[in-house]
Amino acid sequence: MGRFHLNDSINLLSKLTPRRALNAGKVLSSYYISKWFKKPVQWGFPISISFEPTTSCNLRCPECPSGLRAFTRPTGMLQKDFFTDTIDQLSKELMYLVFYFQGEPYLNPQFLDMVKYASGKNIYTATSTNAHYLNDDNARKTIESGLDRLIISIDGTTQDVYQQYRVGGKLEKVLEGARNVVKWKKELNSKTPMIIFQFLVVKPNEHQVEDVKALARKTGVDDVWFKTAQVYDYQNDPNDLIPSTAKFSRYRKNEDGTHTYKGKLSNHCWRLWHDPVITWDGMVSPCCFDKDAQHKMGSLKEKSFKEIWKNGEYTRFRTQLLKGRKNIDICANCSEGTKVWSN
Secondary structure, eight states: OOOOOHHHHHHHHTTOOHHHHHHHHHHHHHHHHHHHHTSOOOOSOOSEEEEOSBSOOSOOOTTOTTTTTOOSSOOOBOOHHHHHHHHHHHTTTOOEEEOOSSSOGGGSTTHHHHHHHHHHTTOEEEEEEOOTTOOHHHHHHHHHHTOOEEEEEOOOSSHHHHHHHSTTOOHHHHHHHHHHHHHHHHHTTOOOOEEEEEEEEOTTTGGGHHHHHHHHHHHTOSEEEEEEOOOTTTTTOOSSSSOSSGGGOSEEEOTTSOEEEOSOOOSOOTHHHHOOEEOTTSEEESOTTOTTOOSOOEETTTSOHHHHHTSHHHHHHHHHHHHOGGGSGGGTTOOSSOOEEEO
């Protein structure tokens, strides 16, 4: 879920009801029992979900299947009626909704209407955007939707650096969008959303880490988060993306020039107990590292979420993870929560 500031934490806690608190206790206790005894137990329902507004994107980022147009699954737009039906199933237990998986959320014309619906259910809502569609009208509607957190991807402080990862993007459009949201947040006297510049640290931009902090202050956003890059072919990567500064990389450089993943793949994962993904077309996937939704737990077009959450596919996947996480493809390059650190 990333980091919380004091006001943001207070805002999240305001979403806590007795029923949600009881559910969170069930989920947490069942996770630890599963971890200790190496057998999957699931007593509650998701505390958090990621819901995909669309697989479409206007950019062509090199490590993103949406940017590369490399999906094997269908592309499309989340429909509002399907979204509201699903949220109605989950809202009494659900506290946190990440309105993002793959694609650019603002390309879905119903996106902000869906955010408003979830906010009306007293669910904490967050999204991540490349900010190219945050024109004045969308910026105002973003504030009015009740969105709690807006993450703006800004992977460079100059156009020549920014475009090396955000291929096809315009830095000035990003900054204009950020300024629009900051303006309307002040004009509407709103405490939300918390506006964050997220800086994915890669080799072309690692020298601009301090620059983006200054740019954030100048623009008026609330914080800067730095994120390590997930590089799919890191073992054979020609070092075009992996930073040379060790603390900015999730990979360790070996003497022969190859790279090794730094993390330890322990045979447990909190995400499998509290934070599933729902694709635009209703497939339930175990977590956000399954970017092509290849590990399908079930379809919400065929079954209710609560049937899927406790079905045989989920049980088998959790069992496999508890036995050997390194043998699951989507887990091999995962840090159980992408490393994010704050300014």
